[in-house]
Amino acid sequence: MATTRTCVLLFVLSATLAEEDVKLKYKAPTKPVRLFTEEELRRYDGSQEGQPIYMAVKGVVFDVTKGKEFYGKDAPYNALVGKDSTRAVAKMSLDPADLTSDTTGLTEEQLKSLDSVFEGTYKSKYPIVGYTASRILNEDGSPNKDFRPEDQPHFRIKDEF
Numbered sequence: 001m002a003t004t005r006t007c008v009l010l011f012v013l014s015a016t017l018a019e020e021d022v023k024l025k026y027k028a029p030t031k032p033v034r035l036f037t038e039e040e041l042r043r044y045d046g047s048q049e050g051q052p053i054y055m056a057v058k059g060v061v062f063d064v065t066k067g068k069e070f071y072g073k074d075a076p077y078n079a080l081v082g083k084d085s086t087r088a089v090a091k092m093s094l095d096p097a098d099l100t101s102d103t104t105g106l107t108e109e110q111l112k113s114l115d116s117v118f119e120g121t122y123k124s125k126y127p128i129v130g131y132t133a134s135r136i137l138n139e140d141g142s143p144n145k146d147f148r149p150e151d152q153p154h155f156r157i158k159d160e161f
């Protein structure tokens, strides 16, 4: 009886250790990230019914389809989608000149407002589908070694492929 109990104990112990071993050796693979060129991002501008709607802020491409009442065809913020609208979001402006990723000359206040909308609205409400080429690559087309995907734990990166 005692021998049986010892055997069971040993079995449980070795199984636990083996599991620990597997956990230690297993390393989650890094998810590939999708790169969007300007041209590609333009395809998701909400003009076609039933197609996903994408918009980038700070080089992060969000799927804003569930905010169709804001971003869909003829909706008030439709001008922001299908492109990187960082400047427009920072300035809360729909002026065509602000529909760009260029942040040159923005005030401290506008940059703070940008970060708060980026975190509080976009990152918390919409799934990330990828990143713009200008965020992932350097100007000469080489990979930007400082690129890090955004941390958005409550969403899984959506992969269309």
Ligand code: HEM
Residues within 6 Å of the ligand: 067, 070, 077, 088, 089, 091, 092, 093, 094, 121, 125
């Ligand atoms: C008369 C001017 C405006 C009014 C009355 C207005 C009103 C609103 C309202 C009621 C919301 C919804 C807030 C919620 O989720 O409960 C909203 C969201 C928003 N507004 Fe405006 N807005 C105005 C101008 C603008 C302009 C010029 C921009 C330019 C970028 C802008 C960008 C946004 C964005 C990005 C959101 C978040 C949409 C989302 O949740 O995806 N708004 N606005």
